[in-house]
Amino acid sequence: MFNYYLQLGLHSLKRNPALTALMVMAIAFGVSASMVTYSVFRAVSGDPIPEKSSQLFVPLIDSWGPQQNDHGEPPGALNYVDAMALMRAHQSSRMTLIYSLMLSALPHDANSVPSQATGYAVTGDFFPMFDVPFLYGSAWSNADDDSRAADVVISDSFNQRMFGGANSVGREITLSGHDYRVVGITGHWNPSPRFYAVWGESGFGDPPDFFLLLNRALDLKIDNTGRNSCRGHLTFRSWDEWLQSNCIWLMPWVELNTSADVARYRQFIEGYAADQQRAGRYGWAPNVRLDDVPQWLEKQHVIPEESRISLVVALCFLVICLVNTIGLLLAKFMRRAGEIGVRRALGATRHEIYSQYLVEAGSVGLAGGIVGLLLTAAGMSGVGLLFEPEIARLAHLDISLVALTVAVAVVATVVAAVYPAWRAAQVQPAWQLKSN
């Protein structure tokens, strides 16, 4: 029966090619606009570390006070003094502090010029906390953190650039005039958004080239190239005075595995802030936050506004295309009232008429989906027009998007056809036959 309806449908579509083309194009445009914008939205709004996003937390302490903080929210990073105090307290199973570095890498052959290398200063816990995959070697240990070793972990692409992709564990590398020993090479790893460093970064840039041992970087006074935010008068005159200032720049992360751990840690940082108040360092009541990954990404507005606006507009566009389709299907079906009358008179039930027209609409939807797929593929190349290259490259047409495009087109068209098909099924056979 389905095949017969399909044949009838295709036959009828061929009878009004202009009307059919109009419906197909409307659906194709509506679906492809939605899919292109959705592909970007999907890329920027995903959970970057799904298996652990509820176990990783950013502990924040208000070190600026109610007069200088941001609408009552503690600043989005820690100052050096608070960060080091949390590190020393060891109240979480794992903890890291992160800051951004931009260094130059000295080439190994004398003919090339130095190149730029970006990375982060982190503690050894960083790697197991964030499930960083290793190609060769491993992370450094907590003992290495304490002994302030000149260790560095480099990325696979940086290893390719510097060592031709060989296992370079144990080799030396010179970054901005300091020598470091390579202890590990990560596999390709660039969570998107780069949740662990979105404070002051878009979160979608090129993956970092290296991870430096935090204590070593601090010993060498390697300056932070990321965000640094201060309040009041900047009275520091040197690196050491800067460390003691109220400037916030260290991005803290802790791993807390159970809800009891979370509650305990929250209590701990509240207690710490209360101690600071008692000690006279802060003149205000404890104001702390402990955000997990989704909360943190939400707070940092990681999803670009353009992505959300364009998705909303594209979905509205799809709705209008569907309203248009309802009207055209209604016209198309009702024009065949006579034909329906004959079929009904010859014994077709209302239900059969209903299914027949839904199948016909489904085939329109399928055609719309296929044309929409082509438009979506074309639209993907236009994504670069709207978004930064590092976001645009995240959007791509994969199998799931292909399936979704066709499915949305067919389902949307069938839904749009519910009313026109119902009207068609209501046609009175006697009335039609009489007037012919």
Next chain:
Amino acid sequence: MQIRPILATLKHHKAGTLLIALQIALTLAIVCNALFIIHQRLAHLSQPTGLDESHLLVIQNQWANKPTKGDISSLLADDLATLRKVPGVANAYATDGYPLSSGGITYGIGHSPDKLNFVSNTAIYFADENALPTLGLKLVAGRNFRSDEIGEIGGRDKIAPQVLIITSELARRLFPGESAVGKMAYVSDKPSIIIGVVERMQTPYVDSAMAQWSDCSTLMPFHQLVTPTNYVVRAQPGQLDDVAKRVRAALYAANRLRVISPEDGVKTFAQVRAQAYKSDRGMAILMASISVILLAITAAGIVGLTSFWVGQRRKQIGVRRALGATRHDILSYFLTENLLIGVGGVLLGGVLALGLNLWLMKQFEMARLAPGYVLAGVVTLLLLGQCAVLAPALRASNVPPVEATRSV
């Protein structure tokens, strides 16, 4: 023209009427807001920086080893000398940031050392006596920095300048109705004297969050001895592209131990501007294409549905023609019918447009929709509807009276 019979007919076509009206309404709501977004984005991206952009290029330079503050001081002087010797270069200076560079230093500036009571946020640009001529900034009062006023600071040194040059917008905020030159302002715990006012110099940021003080910039007489640093180079008229090709080689020839990124180490200001406003331009293009397609689809939908009605009513049209209605009567019947539906649609659409705008204002940083956009959208859609209905209506007016006698 009798409206009552048209309304009576429309009652028989409730679904079709409602669908066309709804489509017009939704289209109006989207198109008004899209036009508004386009206008806002275009206004944003055409904001002037105050710089003579067509002659400028910027170089980001990073030293390869670990130069001390003293090393950088001489390296910087050497580099600026090298750049000035490149054929086609008119002038150059070193700075931490520049308009539209999207990163830089921000301070509060005010009348007292009390930081809780600052008057305005301001972008801080480190500059020397060559900054104004290089950037082509227009000095409207006071004077430029002298070379003996230029100090040197390291990355974490205290910043307390003796003298400042500020933009006229910042001067207006600090000293409304007065001349700012010679007055004192606080950026640190010590007062600084304002020695000059430039007409305009935009901040490094284009975010809407910082739009309120986008013309409030302060120039401080310092060479900041850190790595990386930026060189801003002014080319002689017509030589920008040649200079852009020459500077990298010239700098590497002078000293190889540096990084100037092969991808974006050297950028003309046109590239800086394109990068800064990329999403604004993209948004405008996206909204424009969606509006155009939407209007086309709505017009096509009206043609389709009206054609169907004409086909359905051929006999009635024939009867009316046989009873003495002229072709013109039939034509104006369909035009009026469409106009009635259109008016209903735009009334609903105007409400929807304002509602969508309210929602967008709540969700995103959007301004209130100006009524002019709704009005323009209403006129566009009514005209579009009349044009779309013209072809089917003409076909209807061509139905011969003899149609009335057929197939009865």
